Amino acid sequence: MNVIRMLLRMIWRGLFFLNGAITLILLFPAFYVLLLKEAWFPLVFRLKRFWASLLIGNVGIRCKVMQMPELDPAKAYVICPNHSSFLDIVLMYRVFRQYFHFMGKAELKKVPLFNKFFDRMNILVDRQSIIGSHRAFKRAADDIDKGISIAIFPEATIPECSPQMSRFKNGAFKLAIEKQIPIIPVVFLDNWHLLPDTKGKWCKGGPGTSRVIVHKPVSTTGLTENDLNQLKSDVFEIIQKTLREYKCIP
Numbered sequence: 273m274n275v276i277r278m279l280l281r282m283i284w285r286g287l288f289f290l291n292g293a294i295t296l297i298l299l300f301p302a303f304y305v306l307l308l309k310e311a312w313f314p315l316v317f318r319l320k321r322f323w324a325s326l327l328i329g330n331v332g333i334r335c336k337v338m339q340m341p342e343l344d345p346a347k348a349y350v351i352c353p354n355h356s357s358f359l360d361i362v363l364m365y366r367v368f369r370q371y372f373h374f375m376g377k378a379e380l381k382k383v384p385l386f387n388k389f390f391d392r393m394n395i396l397v398d399r400q401s402i403i404g405s406h407r408a409f410k411r412a413a414d415d416i417d418k419g420i421s422i423a424i425f426p427e428a429t430i431p432e433c434s435p436q437m438s439r440f441k442n443g444a445f446k447l448a449i450e451k452q453i454p455i456i457p458v459v460f461l462d463n464w465h466l467l468p469d470t471k472g473k474w475c476k477g478g479p480g481t482s483r484v485i486v487h488k489p490v491s492t493t494g495l496t497e498n499d500l501n502q503l504k505s506d507v508f509e510i511i512q513k514t515l516r517e518y519k520c521i522p
Contacts, residue, residue, distance in 0.1 A: 278475045280478075281475055281476055281477055281478055282475050284331065284477065284478050284479065285467070285475075285477055287331055288327075288331045288467065288477075291326070291327060291330045291331055292327050295323055295326045295327060295330070296323065299319065299322075299323055302319060303316060303319060306319065307392045307393060313393050314371050316393055317365075317371050317372075317393075320365050321365045321366065321369075323365075324362045324363065324365040324366050325366065327362050328359075328362060328363070328366070328482075331479060332478075332479025332480070333359070333466060333479055333480065333481075333482060334480070334481045334482065335363050335366045335367065335481075335482050335484065336481050336482065336483050336484065337367055337484045337486065338483050338484065338485055339485045339486055339487070340367075340486045341456075341486060341487070341488045341489065343370055343456075343489070345370055346419065347419070347453070347454075348415075348416045348419050348420055348421050348422070348451070348453050349372075349421045349422075349453055349454050349455070349456050349489060350421070350422050350423075350424060350444050350445075350447055350448040350453060350454070350455045350456070351364075351368070351372060351421055351422070351423040351424070351455075351456045351458060352423075352424060352425075352426045352444050352455055352456065352457055352458065352507055352511075353423070353425060353457075353458035353459070353460060354425075354427070354435075354437055354458070354459055354460055354511050354515070355425040355427045355428075355429065355430050355431075355434075356430060356431075356434035356435050356460060356463050356464035356468075356469075357430065357434075357460070357463035357464055357466065357467045357468065357469050358430075358467060358469050359460070359463040359466060359467045359482060360425070360460050360463055361374070361376075363460065363463065363482055363484065364423055364458075367458070367484050367486065368421075368423075370421060371420060371421070372420065372421035372422065372423050373393065373394050373395060373412075373415050373420055373421070373422055373423070374394040374395070374422075374423050374424075375394070375395040375396075375397060375408065375412055375422055375423065375424045375443075376394060376395070376396060376397070376425075377396070377397060377399065377428065377429065395408050395411050395412055395415075395422075396408065397443075399428070405443075409443065409446075409447065412447055413447065413450065413451060416447070416451045416453060417451075422444075422447065424443060424444040424447070426440040426441055426443075426444045426445070426504070426507070426508075427439070427440060427441070428441050430469050434464045434468075434469075435464040435465075435515060435520045435521055436521050437508065437511065437512060437515075440504050440507070440508050442500060442504065445500050445503050445504045445507070446497070446500060448492045448503070449492050449495045449496065449497060449499065449500060449503065452492055452493055452494075452495075453492060454489030454490055454491050454492060455489065455490045455492065455503070455507055456486060456487065456488075456489050456490075457486075457487040457490065457507050457510045457511050458484065458485070458486050458487070458511075459484065459485040459486075459487070459511050459514040459515060460482065460483075460484055461482075461483040461484070461485065461514075461515070461518050461520055462480065462481065462482045462483055462520075463482055464520070465477065466478065466479075466480050466482055483518070485514050487510055487514070490503070490506065490507060490510070
């Protein structure tokens with residue numbers, strides 16, 4: 273029975289990524305054209321939301337937003353979700369209707385097709401390069417000045433210990449303090465077992481409901497760089513407390 277279950281999960285994972293590739297190939301011409309002009313990027317965002325619906329809906333994943341505060345559509349935010357699965361990226365487009373840009377690791381450039389629309393519109397960070405990191409930070413600051421929110425996974429990558437979180441990096445909090453804009457903590461409760469991404473879990477996962485908690489924005493008004501560690505700790509605790517409340521972690 274365990275072998276059959278494992279086989280079914282492997283087939284499901286294969287279908288998930290095959291579905292993602294096929295739908296992206298079908299939509300790629302539209303992405304390519306709309307990415308030619310920055311003025312069309314909001315249309316790209318809408319198309320990504322549609323693609324995300326196809327990606328999860330076709331394989332039996334449902335997104336359930338259990339809590340969503342009222343956000344000011346004219347205001348920019350730094351959005352900070354926990355990171356436990358590839359699903360986190362996809363579901364961000366289902367959770368937020370408000371236009372945002374992702375800040376992600378430079379390794380995404382290596383993913384065929386996916387890299388084409390991620391690099392042009394979103395922000396890739398080469399953390400091995402001081403110049404590259406500075407350039408990405410400046411681009412994010414410029415986007416915020418235009419009223420565009422920035423989504424950053426504060427853990428930077430999916431930890432092997434997920435759903436336990438790893439230590440947060442400084443980038444998201446430094447950016448929020450410098451631009452004096454609020455941080456939105458986001459908690460994905462189920463993605464770590466719906467589509468595990470860590471080593472040794474390639475035969476796990478399956479369809480189901482992804483529950484999402486979006487917390488009220490955390491103000492950074494009046495904070496300075498001296499408050500960075502405390503802000504980082506506060507946001508970490510908000511997310512960790514929610515994971516514990518829903519028994520995702522002990």
